[in-house]
Amino acid sequence: MDKKKITVIICCAGMGTRLGIGTTKALVNINGKPLILHQLELLDQYDDIRIVLGYQAERVISVVTKYRNDIMFAFNYDYKNTGAAASLSKALPGAREYVVSMDGDLVVHPQNFKEFLDYNGECIAVSDCNSDEPVHIDVENSKVVRFSKNGKYEWPGLVKIQSGRLTPHSGHTYEMLNTVLPIDVLHVQTRDIDTPDDYDRAVAWVEAGYERTGGKNE
Amino acid sequence: MSEYIFLFDLDSTISKKEILPTISMRIGKLEKMRELTEATMRGEIPFRTSFLNRVKILTPVNVSEVNALVAEIPLNEAISQFIRENRERCYVLTGNLDVWISGLMRKIGMDQHVYCSKAEVREDRITQVISVVDKELMAKQFVQPLVVIGDGDNDSGMAKYADIAIGFGGVRNIAPSLLRNIDYAFYDDIRCAEFLKSLL
């Protein structure tokens, strides 16, 4: 897919952690580097990147702008009272034909992520269930048909969709997407970093070159 | 097409440098000017007091000389170009003096589109400052929906009245008080101008 058709939105506004280290998840150190820089390295060839900030905004800006300064920052200081959809909505004005939306705490297999970005058209990423409070996904005929409480897969918060099909919303992002299903499904490997145990597993996974070790359910 | 009017701060938003410190450097009075400018931008001295003191530093210089130097200050090219191409929808809102910035304003097509402080001049010297602009009050008077772009503490007031408030940190860091009051921040001139175009 033409990279010039894509706006990438990374939502980091409410990314506090239960890791007990007082930092936003975007800045959690994964193998010597803040998570947000791991994500940006995978997006080196994209030139419309928007990062939505709230909690610890200044710290994230200072880390990101040292890496590259052509980022658009959007602010959602009301992150405690609004859902992730509010953050995504805030970054939508003037977006290109396709929007890729991802969470600031996504640890993703680089090759899978590339396939997702290159996928020709709209798609929703699914992964094997490994989080505490997952949003599940029901898949029928290789399409995501609904978000649910007990589907077979988990939604890691990663989606690519035509910007014209999104309507600003203040609740959960999956509520915003519910009206535009079905959408093609793409399987990606991801790791969560909600708890200290998650963190150790994610680091081990990245260290091992994203080999299949360290998943909660493996 | 939107109805937005675009309101720009001048120093470090349109210009690539703070204007008064740059002029002071040319006449060897940088230190004093810099102290005042920095303290003002941190919000430690009220803008009006600080501005009057800064004008005093430059009073011994001919107005025409300052005006010519200001007109040569390097600009953020993409932002200035946006202004030139959309002059009927753009305005400059700056505390700087009319008699010092008129040349620069002409250069970017804003000579009829600027709200600024005013001074009286006799024999090419400033005799007194007549008014110091209050950016917040000025912004409040606009009746069309506003996009406001600035970088300093004294831009926070006008950001309050903006429908879309933008911080530009490409020259210096966006003042913390402003960062808390904006919708978007840019650190690259070209990206900022691209976004402004998308709001036209």
Ligand SMILES: [Mg+2]
């Ligand atoms: Mg300024």
